[in-house]
Amino acid sequence: MRNNLSKITLLFVIGTIIYSCSLVKRVPESKKLLVKNEIYINDKINKEERINNLLVQQPNTKFLNYPFGLTLYNIAKPNPDSSYQAWLNKKPNRINRLNRFLSAKQVERLGKSFFVSGLSKFIKETGEAPVIIDEKKAQRSKDRLSGFYYNNGFIRNKVTLSIDSIDKKKGKISYKVNTGKPYFIDSISKFIETPIVDSLYALEAKKSFIKKGEQYNFSNFDNERKRITQYLRNNGVYHFQESNIKYDAIIDDSIQKIKVNLKIEDRLVKKGDTLIKKPFGVYKITQVNIFTNNTSKKERNQFNDSVTYRNFNIYSAGKLKYKPKAITNAIFIEKGKLFSDNDRTLTSKSLSNLKVFNYPNIEYIEDPADSTNSSLIANIYLMSKPKYVWQPSIDVTTSDIQQFGISGRMAFTWRNLFKRAETFELSTKGNIGSSRDLANPNNVFFNISEYGLEGKLSFPRIVFPLNTRKIIKKEMLPTTTATIGLTSQRNIGLDKENLTGIFYYNWAPKQGNTIRFDLLNIQFIKNLNPENYFNVYTSSYNTLNNLAQLYNVDPDYLDDNNNLTTQGAVDFINDVENGVITFPSDDNNYKIIRSIGERRLRLIENNLIVSSSITFFKNTKANLLDNNFYSIRTKIESAGNLLSLFANTKNEPLSANGNKTMFGIEYSQYIKGEVDFIKHWDFGKKNTLAMRAFAGLAVPYGNGQSIPFSRSYFSGGSNDNRGWQAYSLGPGRSGGINDFNEANLKLAYSLEYRFRVGGNFYSAFFTDIGNIWNIFDNVTNKEYTFNGLNSLEDLAVGTGIGFRYDFDFFVFRLDLGYKAYDPSREIGERWLKGINFGKTVLNFGINYPF
Structure with a gap:
């Protein structure tokens, strides 16, 4: 034990020395690596992030308290091209030997290859x-602290600073800030030369x-x-700028007070070679001219068509293509109104x-x-x-059912369809794919096809038939969209048609807020040959048929060769689910048969959904780099009424269930x-x-006893609870025994701490909490329901x-x-x-989960 302890101690010491030396590998002899700020x-250490971020120089980024990015940098060869040339010239015959197998150009290119220099x-x-301590940057940090x-x-x-050595290189x-006493506003006065500006300011x-007093x-x-x-500027003062506002501050150090004087002088206007003062004026709009189809400033006065509509003058370089x-309707600058930003x-x-239109120039x-x-x-x-715009695209896809597929899409766009800025898009899509699950007597590789059309x-x-402008004003940038699509899928026997139609409105009540109202959302899915399911998905049938040989199956379910008929396969699943055929508690075959049955029902399910919904979305994110924001989305949907x-x-x-x-x-x-x-x-x-x-939460009522699969909830996957694969969690504590586990109630909560490792590498620690349950529907098993x-x-x-x-x-x-x-485990487990x-769940994704 003592020998092992001494070995461990020796390895630890050696590792610490290697680690310590490796970090300063690229630090020059006369310089120091910044390891700490x-x-x-006021003599108390401060670790606030906002204060620390004022410093110009920060130590190298650490991952689990280890400077992973710095270590990567140190591993790389500083000058791989020079190292390669030195290696070539180290032995006189090395270049000649390489030239026997490669040309001189290839030998030269080898030095620029990924494995020789590209990797480094x-x-x-x-x-x-390595972040090298820079005294000039430290001084800038000191000034920034003082300024803050x-x-x-x-x-x-x-503010004072000191640079101290803590190890070799x-x-x-250390920055020490003595803040002193805070100063307060004692009085506020104003001097505004232009009377109209003075009057507007007073309002x-x-x-x-x-x-005062703050x-x-x-x-x-x-x-x-x-x-x-x-x-x-929103009340007509066209020439006014921020630079016209000045403040005079009189500081009284004896009482730590500041007297503030607001000054707005008249604007300076150049007249000849001199600058003269001129009062600000309030401007009104006397003309609004709209120029369309112009390609350059030279053509702005070259127009062949013009019209005056509601005090707007519209000009066109060619024939006017738009109804005035x-x-x-999209212009808020109007004749007679005051100038307004x-x-x-x-x-x-x-x-x-x-x-x-492209972005307008005003x-x-x-x-x-x-x-x-x-x-x-x-x-x-x-x-x-x-x-007119034509946009073709092609993709390669894969899924659990379709192992390989090629899909293509062509979209044709017509802008200004009815000369009122409407946009019409007609798209076609097609897909061919290969599936091992499908019957394929002719051994054709592409045995799946799908095509569709959408407008x-x-x-x-x-x-809308009624005037909505008082409720949804044009300032809210409203739009109306109508879509209709038809998709036909041919799977050599199991054929499906899907008709969708949506008529919805979008508008933005204010900055960052949007509302979408789906007046009508129709989804009609019909399977044309559901009875042919087991002739198509032969692997599922073979699994089921092999299991049927192990149990006491009704002879009527079998053909002359003692194999399940297609209808017999369905009856066998029903017997298993209804308990006619029983299984020991540790028999995994029950789960397999149930999953095959559940998968079949989902794949042959017919749906008719006609719904309306309203969605409110608020996002406070200012720009792409803003990482301090919140968003909230709420939606209410009603179907079937x-x-x-x-x-x-x-x-x-x-129907067979007694529903309309x-x-x-x-x-x-x-x-x-x-x-x-x-x-x-x-x-x-x-x-x-x-x-x-x-x-x-989705609650069925009236004609519904459960929620359609396309409108239900699932849990697990790369954007949900990442400890489980998609559809494998829940409902409740049931253990996810189906292929597609779904329910009508979902609760989820995720917390993720994201941080930079080095360079473009980032990492995160996350915790996901959640599940799905059945409630207020036709499921009664307490393992599945919310109680x-x-x-x-x-x-x-x-x-x-x-x-x-x-x-x-x-x-x-x-x-x-x-x-x-x-x-799903026992309480103590x-x-x-x-x-x-060994139980890692890998989740791949593009961009962040939320």
Whole structure:
């Protein structure tokens, strides 16, 4: 034992020495690797992320407290090209020997190959260069700390820094901040030269960000500049800019008070070689000119067609291709209104929303005909997008049923279809594939085919019999979309047709908020040959037939060769599920037979769903780089009510389940609601905490006893609970014995801490909690159903680690999931029994799960 302990200690010491030396491998002799920053605020160490992020230099990124990126960088050869040349010239005959097998050019190219120099370059670019302590950058960090506290009211703060060695070629930087006492706003006065600006300011003075008695904060002054500028420019003061606002501050150190004087002087105008002062004026719009089909500024005055519509002048370089109302409805800059930046922004968004123009160019010029110099002419320049667009695409696919497939799509787009900026898209798609499960007597490789046709018509307005403008204003950028699609699938016997149709509205009540209202959503799925299922999926039939030989099967289920008939296979499954044929508790064949039966029912299921829904979505994300935001999506859907009215007027026979039918198919009737909430916290240094919470419930009623498979919930998979594969978790504590486990209630919660490892490599620790249950439907088994708060014990917990590589335009993701708490196990065996490498669930994905 002592020998082993001494060996372990020796290995630990050697490893520590190697580790310590390797980190400074690329650090020059006279330099130091930055391994630590320390910030002391009033003699107390401060570890706030926002303060630490002010420092210009940060130590190398660490993964599990190990600088993985730096190690990668150190592994790479610093100059692989030079190393290759040195290796060639090390022995005189080496080049001659290589030239016998390769040409001189090939020998030269070998040095630039991936394995000789490319690998080192890739590792070097992926890793992180050592952060060398730079005194100039340290001084900049010191100034930034001082500036930060100054901007937050600590006017007389003092900052010192020191650079200390902590090991060979390693060092740390310590910053000590003495904030001093905070300074407060004592009084606020104003001096505004232009009377009209003074009057406008007085109307909104109470909304000022700068308030007497509050601690000085530079951001309040910055926000007040923006507020005043936006307010004035949205009320006609065309020439006003943020730079016209100045503040004079008188600091009294004896009482730590600041007197603030707001100054807005008249604008400076160049007249000849001199600058003169001129009062600001309030401008009105006297003309709105719209130029379409222009390709350059030279053509702006070359127009062959023009029309005046509702005080808008519309010009075209060729024949006008748009109905005037279609364009003017999207314009908020109007004759007689005051100049407004908001109107210009709304006009740009609205014209872009038409999807028939490139981003518009809007400019204002002073009206030369106005002697009072208080009028503007607005010129709007529009460049049309191509009227016709053809977009072909091709993909290679794979799935559990289709092992290999090739799919293609061609989309034809017509813009401005009815000359009111409508967009019509007609797309066709086709797929051929190969499946081992299908009957294939002629040994044809591609034994699956599918084709479809879809039409989509979009209107940049609300299309409705009643006037909705008072409720949904044009500022909300409303659109109406109608789609209809037909898909036909041929599987050499098991044929399916799918008809879909959607008529919906979209609008944005305010920035970051959108609402979608599906007035009508139709899905009609019909299997043409369900009785041919086991002739098509022969592997399922063979498995079932082999199992039937082991049990006491009704002879009527068998043919003359003692094999199951296709109908006998169905009857055999029914006997197993109904308990006519019993199994020992440890017999896995029951699960196999049940899964085959469940898979068959799902694949031959006919559906008729006619629903309406409304979805509200709010997202506070400011831009692509914003990692401190939240989003919430809520949806309510109702199905079957319209069909129920029609069914009462028709005399169609009831289904075998005693339910009403339309076109010979049971229609679904249910109400469904769900909430999806996502929140991100940005901790800086590419570290983010992401959280997602989801709750959804679908309740069948009337003609429905269960929820259609396409509208039900499942759990597991790369974007859900990653400790389980998709469809393999639940319902409840049942253990996921079906191929497609689904239910009508779902609860889910995920927490993920994302951090940078080095270069473009990122990682994450995650925990996923959730499950699905049956409730208020035709399932009664308590292992599957939600039975009050006690059923929260069925919440499964998956945890693990993720690895990601950022390719800039997308993120490739690999998550290793483990079952931390498995509700399908016995109570004493649920925790941590699924955490080992042999039970790893691999989840591949593109981009982040939420």
